Amino acid sequence: MTAYILRRLLATLPVMAVVAVFVFFLLRIAPGDPAAIIAGEDATREAIEAVRAKLGLDRPILEQFALWLWRLAQGDLGVSIFSNLPVTRLIGQRLEPTVALTLSTLLVAVALAIPIGVVAAWQVRKLADRLVMIFAVLGFAVPGFLAAYVLIYIFAVQLQWLPVQGYRPIAEGLWPFVEGLILPSVALGVTYMALIARITRASMLEVLSQDYIRTANSKGLATRRVLLLHALKNAAVPIVTVIGIGIALLISGVVITETVFNIPGLGRLTVDAVLKRDYPIVQGLILVFAAVKVLVNLVIDISYAFLDPRIRY
Structure with missing residues (x-):
């Protein structure tokens, strides 16, 4: 078990290294010049070059990358170009x-989606199953921002x-x-709930067709016991997998949801930094989001060993 966890921990290091390289160079080759934005529309070329020199953007790109990695290794995500505050402080x-x-x-999503997925599999091809499938289709089809505006109009306006x-x-x-989080959580979680419910239903249908489930039913075990303890x-392994995958949906959805509901979180900070081309903030946020995603995947991988003992071998 320990060796399994260590292998998974070591596997995260190259992933984060690739993310760091990708983030740095992608922002540098993207069109736009933050020095020109800071200097203003009417700034002369000399003023723009002065700003570039102050920010260190006039140095060779490999030198910039080396300095950025050195500061990153020390836990320094840099300083915001516009606010002149440390990125770690802004994120905090x-x-x-x-x-x-x-x-x-x-x-909310996990607590609701798993039970309705189980019920749909138990009542397959019946009314409950059809209602769950309709919800799953609509959950994927309706954009998150549209669901947010509909919820605002109905429950707030x-x-x-x-x-x-x-x-x-x-x-x-x-x-x-709690009151301020109800609408944003529902709007953000609709797609996530639809995904988990659908995977739960499919996974449960496969398990419920197994011989040991029929044996448990033939012994007269209670339906709740068969569904929860046996099936x-x-x-659980596919369900836990899709919960981990869905974290990426939440991370991307946070940006839109926080903008719609005017929540001063990392999503709003990301939007503002991208519009201003504030390199240090964008780099720091992407690294934080990537680290969270990698950490979640690590936890999911480790949980497999507890859910299915065959995996650890």
Whole structure:
């Protein structure tokens, strides 16, 4: 088991190295010049070159990359070009809303999607199954921003049950904190729930057709026991896999959701940094998102060994 975990840990190192190289050079070869943006529209060429020299953008690109890697190894993600603040500080200021939104979406999606997927497999070709499949199709078909605007119109504008936008820290009270996350979590989690429910249904259908399930039913075991202890446990590996894959959906969806609901998180910070071509912030955010994704995949890989003991061998 220890050797299995160590192999998975070592496998993350080249992935992060490739991500670092890709992020740095992709931003450098993309069109646009942050020095020209900082200097202003009416700036002369000399003023732009002065800004480039101040930012170190006039150095050879390999030298820039080496200096960036050296600072990165020391935990320094650089300094924002526009705000002149450390990137780690800016990320820390915006971290709480994004973490709260992601965790609430994950909790709601998994808690709802797995049970309805199990019910759909148990009631295959019946009304419950058809309703779940309709939801799964609509969940993939409807864009996240459209679902967000529909939810805002119904529950915030018409019914006035929930706030339209904004974020309240948990320090200001539990209910204001939860109230501000309900609509964003549902809007962000619709596609994620549809994905998990559909995979749960497919995996459960495959397991429910096995001989040992028929044997358990013939022994007169309760349906709940058969579904949860015998079927769902053996169908868990594909379900856990798609939950890990869905984290990428959440990371990409956070950018749009935070923009629609005016949540001051990492998604909004990403949009602002991209529009201003603030290289250090964009690089730092992409590295953070990539590290989270790699960490989630690592946890998923390790969980396989507990769900299916054959994998560790």
